[in-house]
Amino acid sequence: MNIERYREGLTTQLLDLLLMADPDRMAITVYLEGSTIYVARDSNVLIGVAVITHEKEYVELKNLAVKESHQQSGIAKELIATAKSYAKESGATCIQVGTGNSSLSQLALYQKCGFRMQSIKQDYFANYPEPIIENGIRCLDRVVLSALL
Structure with missing residues (x-):
């Protein structure tokens, strides 16, 4: 498995990974433009992705996903470490992530990787086309976490 900067176009394989973390296809299309993307590959097959956006005052880990068959193997932690290194190298002092x-x-996972809870944006997901249910809980609010670099 290796992690590398992704410079190709949006493929079905990449979109499938991105949709695991964000079911809003339109939002993905919007934030991919101008983003920095890192992927994890295993024998040239995409198994993980991290999308990083540059905001005015910080860098945001906008999307993080690992193929189900490769979860619980440390790939997400490696992608987060890569995103944090990239953010620091680009001059950021803070990286944020929302979930x-x-x-x-x-x-x-984010807390294990050094992120701390920063804020909650109530009803952020309330208007998604389809309700999101995880762990028997309706996903309504966005929890924002941040880590100093």
């Missing part, structure tokens, strides 16, 4: 209130394993 749903129902994304319990993601909340745990």
Whole structure:
């Protein structure tokens, strides 16, 4: 497995990974433009992705996904470490990530990787075309976490 900067176009393989973390195809299309993308590959097959956007005051880890068959193997942690290194090299002092209130394993992962809860944006996901249900909980609120670099 290796992690590398992604410079190709939007393929079905990449979109499938991105949709695992964000079911809003339109939002993905919008934030991919101008983003920095890193992918994890295993024998030239995409198994993970991290999308980083540059905001005015910080860098945001906008999308992070690992193929189900490769989860729980440390790939997400490696992608997060890569995103943090990239952010620091680009001059940022902080990296943020947002996830749903129902994304319990993601909340745990980010905290294990040094992120701290910063804010909650209530009803952020309330108007998604289809309700998001994870762990038996309706995803309504966006939890924003940040880490100093």
